[in-house]
Amino acid sequence: MSAPANAPSKAPSKAIVLSEIGQLLTLAEGPDAARGGAAQGELGLREGAAVVIRDGTISWVGPSGGIGDAVAGVDEVEVHDCRGKVVLPGLVDSHTHLVWGGDRRDELELRLGGADYEAIFASGGGILSSVRQTRALGEDELHRASLRRALRMRATGTTTFEIKSGYGLDLETELRQLRVARRLGDADGLRVRTTCLAAHALPAEDRGAEGGRERFLDRVCAEILPAVVAEGLADFCDVFCDRGAFTPEESRRVLLRARELGLGLRVHANELGSTGGALLAAELGAASADHLLYLGDDERQALLAAGTVATLLPGTSLVLGKPYADGRALIEAGVPVAVASDCNPGSCALESLALVLALACYGCRLSPPEAICAVTHNAAASLGLAGDVGRIAPGMAADLLLLATDDYRDLVYHAGSPLIAAVFQGGARVV
Numbered sequence: 037m038s039a040p041a042n043a044p045s046k047a048p049s050k051a052i053v054l055s056e057i058g059q060l061l062t063l064a065e066g067p068d069a070a071r072g073g074a075a076q077g078e079l080g081l082r083e084g085a086a087v088v089i090r091d092g093t094i095s096w097v098g099p100s101g102g103i104g105d106a107v108a109g110v111d112e113v114e115v116h117d118c119r120g121k122v123v124l125p126g127l128v129d130s131h132t133h134l135v136w137g138g139d140r141r142d143e144l145e146l147r148l149g150g151a152d153y154e155a156i157f158a159s160g161g162g163i164l165s166s167v168r169q170t171r172a173l174g175e176d177e178l179h180r181a182s183l184r185r186a187l188r189m190r191a192t193g194t195t196t197f198e199i200k201s202g203y204g205l206d207l208e209t210e211l212r213q214l215r216v217a218r219r220l221g222d223a224d225g226l227r228v229r230t231t232c233l234a235a236h237a238l239p240a241e242d243r244g245a246e247g248g249r250e251r252f253l254d255r256v257c258a259e260i261l262p263a264v265v266a267e268g269l270a271d272f273c274d275v276f277c278d279r280g281a282f283t284p285e286e287s288r289r290v291l292l293r294a295r296e297l298g299l300g301l302r303v304h305a306n307e308l309g310s311t312g313g314a315l316l317a318a319e320l321g322a323a324s325a326d327h328l329l330y331l332g333d334d335e336r337q338a339l340l341a342a343g344t345v346a347t348l349l350p351g352t353s354l355v356l357g358k359p360y361a362d363g364r365a366l367i368e369a370g371v372p373v374a375v376a377s378d379c380n381p382g383s384c385a386l387e388s389l390a391l392v393l394a395l396a397c398y399g400c401r402l403s404p405p406e407a408i409c410a411v412t413h414n415a416a417a418s419l420g421l422a423g424d425v426g427r428i429a430p431g432m433a434a435d436l437l438l439l440a441t442d443d444y445r446d447l448v449y450h451a452g453s454p455l456i457a458a459v460f461q462g463g464a465r466v467v
């Protein structure tokens with residue numbers, strides 16, 4: 037039977053080829069789970085390699101000489117000659133607060149003049165200042181400011197973003213922040229996972245009032261989290277479990293409610309002291325425990341046993357002049373380590389995860405391969421995205437970086453230099 041004469045012709049098939057890659061960091065050999073110990077240093081490096089992209093997905097990885105067979109029968113083939121340079125997965129920033137209003141540049145100067153972060157916070161600055169400024173913005177204004185930051189972050193290599201709320205601390209603003217975060221994923225082409233961090237700080241209206249803490253936690257558990265889930269706005273829930281924020285008991289209450297509602301769990305833990313957050317994250321089997329500046333052997337063992345990823349945020353240590361988390365001890369204990377920017381308006385507004393990767397080497401004593409796994413596969417695994425991003429293998433999303441150098445170690449050696457020559461997101465060249 038012949039087709040009718042006016043049948044539409046089939047769309048031509050297309051492929052994008054990255055050829056002549058000097059160092060291809062695939063991270064492809066090893067488990068889907070986040071990797072700890074020696075496995076964290078395995079980059080799956082291939083020399084003289086090529087990658088074929090079809091329909092936004094990596095369809096083939098092999099030697100440059102094998103491209104012909106890989107694209108046989110494809111109608112249109114677009115070839116990028118990488119000229120011996122490095123290709124690696126797009127970076128996964130698994131801890132950001134990038135949706136916020138206003139700025140805290142004045143506070144930066146106070147801190148540089150010697151004022152302490154906790155003292156600024158206690159006097160109504162810090163997070164509470166960002167809450168006032170964020171509550172004052174409508175959704176479109178908040179979106180514009182956030183998109184500007186997110187695109188700058190992508191220009192420095194980040195293609196997947198975890199984004200937390202937590203500058204609303206009331207129902208309306210928490211929802212608005214999360215809607216903006218979703219919009220960055222749905223409308224602006226970024227890959228986004230969202231986290232409700234309503235329990236970031238006690239809001240000003242509940243401070244000093246009798247029963248204020250309980251009333252706020254009641255609102256988080258009974259109103260904010262259920263509304264967030266009903267609107268499908270969050271993948272995870274996070275709590276700032278530390279001195280001056282929420283106790284382990286208060287944090288446990290919020291996280292158990294979140295788990296009951298079907299959210300994954302993350303915890304801001306052990307940033308200001310050994311204050312119980314890491315053990316709580318392990319107890320609840322959280323996907324990630326973040327900061328971890330103060331951590332003992334028992335806490336490392338608990339994270340390892342729970343399969344919780346240790347997420348280090350060395351940019352915050354740099355900006356606040358605090359100690360660095362001991363990444364070496366975590367690696368030696370076998371705990372999978374991720375590294376993220378913590379991009380936020382107060383304690384660390386650094387946007388470049390590529391720069392923070394270098395700080396993880398200089399400050400937290402990771403090796404360059406370990407740090408690369410920390411900002412790709414391990415970060416993706418902590419977000420439940422290990423099957424989508426963070427590695428270069430057939431079936432993974434084509435989120436890739438081409439560097440302007442032939443040695444990946446330059447990301448650390450020449451930290452801060454403009455080494456990101458091209459960014460591909462979902463197979464499209466966006467930078």
Ligand SMILES: [Zn+2]
Nearest residue numbers: 131133304378
């Ligand atoms: Zn944070």
